[in-house]
Amino acid sequence: MVWIKKLGNLSLFCLQRMGRMGIFFAKTFFCATTPPLKFSWILKQICFIGFQSTLVIFLTGAFSGMVLGLQGFYTLNRFGSVALLGPMVALSLIKELGPVLSALMVTGRAGSAMTAEIGIMRTSEQIDAIELMGLNPLRYLVVPKLIAGVIALPLLTAIFDVVGIFGGYLIGGKLLGVGEGTYFGEMANYVGIEDVMEGIYKSFSFGVLITWVCCYKGYYAGFGAEGVSRATTQAVVLSSVLILFWDYIMTSLLF
């Protein structure tokens, strides 16, 4: 009977946390869709989440594309289908790797920083200070990040895809001898706008997911340095797992 009680308590705890997370999102969504929106704060966050992640996205995209070019070339060579290297690299990047890896990199670089920043503001009573001015902290701390995430993630994913495709061409084309016309020509034949849109939808939803989870974890961070560090770890782990889980759901729905 004891284990049933424990299981019940655990279930109630999980339900309560999920409910709190849902209410947090609903309140943020309401603030994001009603004026006043803090445009300067949003721009600052676009710069932080988007622009400052460009280098890491560029590097990740380049190496992912290069690995795909290399692996793809030798795999396709077995079947005599090297001409399809371009579409293979492009589809892998645009539909899966671009959105997912970009989201994971942004989680590591910007998501963890979001949680830590909001967590420190919570423990140093800065969030209480905003509330006591008669203001809604979500409008200032969470909404700009949510909107910035939704704008920045698709753009970063687009950069990732383009850099990755050229990375693949660098290896497959320049190093291993697949012709430029073959690589890009076949790509144009096999990759449609619906494939691009699939990647865009995914990255858009990952933008929401990352900012929601990371801001939520920071907003309800525990007390002191330990509380903030725990919240940051949880935010990165939970965001990463949810990105992979949601990617599967989106792929199932979009096919």
Add this chain to the structure above:
Amino acid sequence: MIRIEDIYKSFDGFTVLKGVSFRIERGEILALIGGSGHGKSVILKHVVGLMRPDQGHVFIDGSDICHLKGYELEQLRSRFGFLFQGGALFSSFTVFDNVAFPLREKTKMSEEEIRKKVFRELDQVGLAGAENKYPAELSGGMIKRTALARALVRSPEIMLFDEPTTGLDPIIAHTTLDLIKSIHKNLGFTGIIVSHELSRIFQIAHKVAMLHEGVIWAIGTPEEIMSSKDPVVDQFIKGGTGTSIKFY
């Protein structure tokens, strides 16, 4: 103006407040004293609605803040100024922007009017010339004074001071309390001060309440508290090592 009625509050099974009640009239300053960790800051957070009691009520001009939500709560909170123990300054803002923030967000003042008002407040707390510094570049005293300027910039009706002198050297501590006294003279706010600078706050406060074992153990004018024969009050005020007060 502020009426606290029989509030109880527990954290993880540990009851901090066990039926706290007191009232403060308009324009009065109440000094809240008591041992560290006895729940003084918890009372302040109940007064502004940052915490909700497990039981009891907190009335501000007849409105029970415990039952207010959304816009009504925001409106009521606009009447408060709160000086946090650690200052709670926004670390990414300069001193100027910290003080200007409530004016920019809650009033329709022009940037020029805000500039004048902020400079006047900073001058009042002795921070003229520090407006472009960031909180990380300030000393403890400067942080407290910036936070004081920010709390006062909208001329609040009710001011709550959570240990305004903790961590400051004696001279700055006394200057800060003198500043609070002179600002009270000008603005006439209703206030609660939590402080351990007993001799000084007894000169500022109209009433003193001592929190002990989760209840208001003694309340009265500073003179009444100073001359109290209660062993707990006596030990606390004289800072003795008697056995009346248990330390946690």
